[in-house]
Amino acid sequence: MNKKEYEEITKFLDDGQIEELRKYLDERMNSKYINGVRKAINDLIDNDCDKKYPSYYARTVLHHGVIKIYKGIYGETDKGFIILHKRSNAFELYDKSVLTDNIAQALERSCVYSDERKRKGEELSNLLSKLASKDLTPIFAVDQDSDYTKVSSGDGQVSMVVPTMYYKIAHKLLGEQAKEYMIQEANGVYFDSPNGRALVLKKKMEDL
Numbered sequence: 103m104n105k106k107e108y109e110e111i112t113k114f115l116d117d118g119q120i121e122e123l124r125k126y127l128d129e130r131m132n133s134k135y136i137n138g139v140r141k142a143i144n145d146l147i148d149n150d151c152d153k154k155y156p157s158y159y160a161r162t163v164l165h166h167g168v169i170k171i172y173k174g175i176y177g178e179t180d181k182g183f184i185i186l187h188k189r190s191n192a193f194e195l196y197d198k199s200v201l202t203d204n205i206a207q208a209l210e211r212s213c214v215y216s217d218e219r220k221r222k223g224e225e226l227s228n229l230l231s232k233l234a235s236k237d238l239t240p241i242f243a244v245d246q247d248s249d250y251t252k253v254s255s256g257d258g259q260v261s262m263v264v265p266t267m268y269y270k271i272a273h274k275l276l277g278e279q280a281k282e283y284m285i286q287e288a289n290g291v292y293f294d295s296p297n298g299r300a301l302v303l304k305k306k307m308e309d310l
Contacts, residue, residue: 135277139200142274146187147172147208149267169211176209177223182298184226185209191268191290192226193275195298230299233292238283241291250305253284253291260284262304264291272300 150173156166175186183201184194201209213219242256251269254261262284269291273280276295283292290303 136200138274139195140202140205142271143185143200143205143209145267145271146174146185146193147205150174150188151208170208171211172208174212175222175226176212176219177221177226178219179223179227181227183209184223184230186222186226187268190303192230192301193272193298194227194230194300195275197297230292230301233285233287233301234294234299236285236287238285238292241282241284253282255284260286262289262291264302264304268302272302276300 147170152171152173154169154171156164156168160166174188177184177186178198179194182194182196182198184192186192210219213222239255239260241253243254243258245252245254246266246269249266250263251266252261252263272282272291272293275298276293277297279297280293280295283294284290285292285301290301293300293302
């Protein structure tokens with residue numbers, strides 16, 4: 103909390119404006135969440151993209167920056183949008199307003215035609231829906247280091263290992279309300295929240 107936020111909160115308290123304070127705090131929390139979402143999407147883009155660097159003239163005179171072309175699949179759905187990262191990990195969000203112009207342009211460069219984005223988006227969204235209808239195993243224990251995250255069932259009989267980067271990104275995208283489950287058929291961890299859903303595939307033993 104910075105000094106300005108502290109002064110705003112104490113002013114609401116001094117004036118007895120509890121509802122106004124609640125609204126202010128809700129807006130601050132939402133702003134923090136949206137900024138986290140945008141950073142997480144940028145991390146996905148930077149993790150798998152081609153970059154075109156501007157010429158000296160374009161950079162110094164026209165002030166053009168690096169053009170990023172996301173190499174994964176970006177699709178639009180009736181609910182919002184979905185990203186298939188490195189043809190394995192899927193992240194679906196229900197609010198397109200989290201996309202800045204720069205993020206949207208980098209994602210849209212992965213598919214040229216809008217009708218193709220819509221078709222692929224619906225296909226990926228339907229796949230997540232089918233997976234969610236399978237047997238879900240709630241996750242009760244998480245053991246994590248910088249590279250890998252091991253998730254386990256309550257009795258410890260079922261477990262799998264997923265990349266920590268994608269596991270953390272799923273939580274940043276979906277927020278604190280995200281619930282997570284193992285889907286054995288999909289060999290991955292399924293995340294669900296009011297903000298969206300995701301699937302992060304487990305690491306193969308030979309990759310560990």
